[in-house]
Amino acid sequence: MKNHRKTIIISIIIVLLLLIAGGTVMLNQHQTLLQSGRKGNGEITTYPFAKGMREFKEMKVYVQDSKQTQALQLYSVNTNPKRNYPTDDSLLKKAAVATFDMKGKITVAVVYPKAVKSVQVRPATADVKTKIKGKTVFFTLKKWGQYSVEMNGDSITKDLLIFANPPQEKIPASAKVIKGRVDGPLNIAQGQTVYLAAGSVIDGPVTMASDSKLLGRGILTQGGPPAINVPNADHVTIDGINIFDPNDWVVQLYNSTHVAIHNLKIISCRDNSDGITIQSSQDVTIDHSFIRSWDDSIVLKNYTNTNTQNIKVTNSLIWTDLAQSMEIGFETNKGNPLTSMKLSNVLFENIDVLHAFHKAPISIHNADNCSISNVTFKNIILEDAQMGVSGTHGEGGGWPYLIDFDNGNSEEMGGDASWTNNDGNRSIENVLVEGVWVLAGEKSSCGLRLLNEDSGGKSQMKNIQLKNIYFKKQALNFTSMINEANLAGHVSDKNSPYFSPFK
Template identity: 30%
Template sequence: MNRIKLVLVLIFWIVSVPLYAQNLVIYPVPTGVLYSQHNDDYTVRVRKPGGPWQDLFEYNVQVDLDKVRDASMVFFDFSGTVEVAVRKNNGLVQNARIRPLSYQIQPKQEGNTLYFTLTQPRKLSIEFNGDKLQNLHLFANALETGKPDPKDPNVIYFGPGIHSPDDKPGDVFKIPSNKTVYIDGGAVIRGKLVCDNVNNVRIVGRGIIDQPQRGIEITHSENVLVDGIIVKNPQHYTVYGGQSKGVTIRNLKSFSCKGWSDGIDLMSCSDVLVDDVFMRNSDDCIALYGHRWDYYGGSRNVVVKNSTLWADVAHPTNIGLHGDTRSIGDTLENITFSNLDILEHDEDDPDYQGCLAISCGDLNLIRNVTYENIRIEDFEEGKLLSLRVLYNKKYNTGPGRTIENITFRNITYSGFGANPSIIEGLSEQGMVRGVTLQNVRINGKLLRVSQSDNIRIGAFTQSIQFKPD
């Protein structure tokens, strides 16, 4: 009898492990969302290999401040392998691509439908006939782990459905210290989440914060985690950070199309990790500053990695415009951008161009910054690199101080929309020095100092080095 039980247990284990390894989670759509926020440009289905196809809900998202367009977004969780089918419902398909191109996903096309397979979590843009504005965004998440108990008194639980603050719909949910905010994948929150003067807060889940004034505010706080959620078309920033420490932002997805609708803006924040995010914004995707408004102090120990950035307007990354001119200025230091795909940069004002930009104003000292393993695809208009000490009279109350010890390593750009990059100081007191460009390539060609059509080294610069692999 014991042998029979053992055999049955082994059979159950052999059968159940592959089933678990092929898990696929699709979340319910809140009743009030179904008609008002659906986009029928695409029909998207997913399945476990050999299983039945399951339909996803195609959310409408708005992109690009210059000319606001309706794009589409779907999301689901899976492990193992998942098969995806995307049908374009309007017009004939002449060509299609899936980006980031570095993933090298080659779909099979049958008429107006693309088929492809995923074996790991991905955040993708699926584009038909070269259309980047009315495209489909597909977010394939890993399975959730450690889902909190809704009955736990330290859990603020947003279950399936639409949620607004009780006092003023569309306004604010204030989050106390030592709380976990869980947003279910079938939940939509219509209001911003505010973490002010708090500690030890987790904001996790797979749900959506929909059209808030801001998505999440983290001010004067410590040890705050944001993981897994989607912020859809806020009026202002997606994540607004001020004078906070120990902030971690993972697997965040963001869309914006308004003026000043930056992605992640952090002022006077330190010990920050931004990992595996997808930011499509109509202002800076990620900006790091010193003092601004009610937030004081420098910024240090910031890592941004494994992410995809799409700036329909302004910079994918920007450091240093704002600071404190009341005394000697702020220091922004020990900052790393690593393993990024940049899908767009469209900025017609030369003062705000630069995929990888350091705009040093307000007596800031910016040092020890590394950009490495970054792939930049063709963009509409802008610069690849911009390192400037400046005095921007629109935003600054004083000139920048110094930029020093900056490394660009393994940077590639494939495209033809780039204006010449620039490295330029402002004065003898506002120098750019100690910049290394190692294996920086434009359309496969190594960038060198002699390439005036690709880069300009301006005045008040020292020790600018160009190196091969």
């Protein structure tokens, strides 16, 4: 009996040693490959894997800085590439997500289960060069940011999202630090800072009061609606966190002012899981963030008797599986039936839409009694245009428009009747769309729609400028569509000879 036990123990030890040796050999193998002319000069900080989160094991990722090579644990995060409403959990897919901090230049090796024929690292503006060797892809990241690594032209089942954060700043001494996994809801009180540590999870919704901050590298999941709610608050900051698989609306700003969102990463896949919804709020900035949503990615509305104005969205990545990417509407006056509301001073600049699978990336749907003015969409890159395409990418239909600007009842636009709350005077004025590059996809998806349903002569659309809009390297000419809408004197379409968006 003793000899039998001894044999079992020795066998277990041998197996463990072989597993350790195998892992070491694989790590050393990729360390050697990474060092062959691709060694980074930067610094990487990895995090503990969050308790209770699922691990993605169908690929392996190694990162190397100036000191060492490290294997990363990947999160398995639900995504929804279908356009079937309501959603069906059986149709959900999984994306692999890697997250770490970095500074300087680092190198990455991604090992897939099958041979790699082609790979694309988005955004295109990052200009990431890749090298393929069998099942392994190598590349260098020169700066922090969010990246999508897509193998063999498949963004649906073989996608790796890399969230490479900047080095963390010192945790404020007064901050409440959350570690491990905690159940929501979490209410962040006025003047309070909450730091969600790397490897931590809040399982449920968060509500933020005035002068509050939510910082860190942790994860929010299964929260909502909404996952983060900012109601009637002033001076709020959200920075660095991840939101995976929320239940509904993801971030809602409601009747709030001076809200700063930075380096926020969102992946949503369920009904009505709009990314960031800005309702009757002012002085909002969204910068260097990533939003993959299963409804409007960023959407502006008026829900109270307060006007939405002074909104700035810059240097961010958007991936829209359903609905619109950068949307104003439909509900532009839901809370003030007696007075025309305003929605003004809006800027979307330096935005890279990785994929648009359903409706217009650039859209204004003025379905209520509202004056919309001074809106700019500038330096917009659409890497994959699939709007309104049926088949593999377009289950559930969609609208084949690159730009969709409409005054009218929501039903007239093809929406739900309940989205119009206050019929009346409508206007869309002083809108500039300048510098839009569609890099790939379907040209048939890149139409222009202009609806100006007058509701008895009460709607107007004027001073709409469309400049330098290209599909691949060809200028898109919208003159016939403008004439068809009887807006030739109010909408202009001018293109310079093609020039590259890449500096």
